[in-house]
Amino acid sequence: MPAPPLVVEGLTKQFGPLRAVDDLSFSVRPGAVTGFLGPNGAGKTTTLRMILGLTSPTAGHSLVGDRPYVEHDRPGRVVGAALEASSFHPGRTGLAHLEVYAPQVGVSRARCREVLEQVGMEHAAKVRVGKYSLGMRQRLGLATALLADPPVIVLDEPTNGLDPEGIVWMRGLLRRFAEEGRTVLVSSHLLREVQASVDDVVVIAQGRLRHASPLAELRSRAQPATYVESPRLDAVAALAAERGWRTATDATGLQVEGATAAEVGGAAYGAGIELHQLVTRDADIEAIFFELTRPEEER
Structure with missing residues (x-):
């Protein structure tokens, strides 16, 4: 049954x-x-x-x-x-x-x-x-x-x-x-x-x-993110700003939010920026969850 x-x-x-x-x-x-x-x-x-x-x-x-x-x-x-x-x-x-x-x-x-x-x-x-x-x-x-x-x-x-x-x-x-x-x-x-x-x-x-x-x-509602290591992180950050991508720095690299690794890599190549590491991060669905459950008066 x-x-x-x-x-x-x-x-x-x-x-x-x-x-x-x-x-x-x-x-x-x-x-x-x-x-x-x-x-x-x-x-x-x-x-x-x-x-x-x-x-x-x-x-x-x-x-x-x-x-x-x-x-x-x-x-x-x-x-x-x-x-x-x-x-x-x-x-x-x-x-x-x-x-x-x-x-x-x-x-x-x-x-x-x-x-x-x-x-x-x-x-x-x-x-x-x-x-x-x-x-x-x-x-x-x-x-x-x-x-x-x-x-x-x-x-x-x-x-x-x-x-x-x-x-x-x-x-x-x-x-x-x-x-x-x-x-x-x-x-x-x-x-x-x-x-x-x-x-x-x-x-x-x-x-x-x-x-x-x-x-x-x-x-699918979560934004993609890409981790980047480069000797020119400032140039990567500037490029991301031009494309409307958010960035966050950590001890060794830069996280570019709202862009896939292919998008970041292609943009960096076109701008002549050397990259040492390019890694797709898992989409942060927890961020979507917290946004969905935020009190209505804060939305």
């Missing part, structure tokens, strides 16, 4: 005078990892809680396939979610925690050991959760989400507390989920944490949608 999409339509949440989420609409397609991005306080967790029926919306709705999450016969078998890495009984072992949830989603105790192994936590099965590090709790939350092998995965800041090796592992796991055809939604407040693993991005700020597209489209 194919994984269902997630659809959010006009979702709004008002807490007294605060509008945490404001007329938010987007969709999450199967077979892809969608990064749900925005600064802290943007409304990401509130949105995820509404999708999962944990918070009632003031207006709008969200659908998992053709119906709201809570209207599925066994929602936990359709959507596996991990929102907080602290909602565990500290006196229970990791295995005991999973065994409490197993009957709710209709899986065996053997499955509990399987998912602990899947997330690399079999060594801590009999350790009380109160002794777990934040990274270990993140993995246990993921194991809980995977108990029923659901077609839809929703994770809130899943790399928080993971070491570099754990972050690489998480990226690989998310990619495998997408390759299996699952619908995957992953929130983060930092684009660089997820850009290596996501296919699509949904960017929000102050509870409102700021951008939704494939990651490649967001990348």
Whole structure:
């Protein structure tokens, strides 16, 4: 059975005078990892809680396939979610925690050991959760989400507390989920944490949608940059100014923003400027992200 999409339509949440989420609409397609991005306080967790029926919306709705999450016969078998890495009984072992949830989603105790192994936590099965590090709790939350092998995965800041090796592992796991055809939604407040693993991005700020597209489209909006080393950096800077390219200096060279290496090299050759190094820098999509999420009053 194919994984269902997630659809959010006009979702709004008002807490007294605060509008945490404001007329938010987007969709999450199967077979892809969608990064749900925005600064802290943007409304990401509130949105995820509404999708999962944990918070009632003031207006709008969200659908998992053709119906709201809570209207599925066994929602936990359709959507596996991990929102907080602290909602565990500290006196229970990791295995005991999973065994409490197993009957709710209709899986065996053997499955509990399987998912602990899947997330690399079999060594801590009999350790009380109160002794777990934040990274270990993140993995246990993921194991809980995977108990029923659901077609839809929703994770809130899943790399928080993971070491570099754990972050690489998480990226690989998310990619495998997408390759299996699952619908995957992953929130983060930092684009660089997820850009290596996501296919699509949904960017929000102050509870409102700021951008939704494939990651490649967001990348295309970023300006190219080229690093240059030359015995005549002043001449390169002057040439860049003539072409309308911005420049920034560092200890050994010059970064030319808004131009590709081919453009800079061709212009320098035409002007007779000797170059010792010419390197294309990755497009700075983080700059685009920060511009998208800047408070509206500063835009």
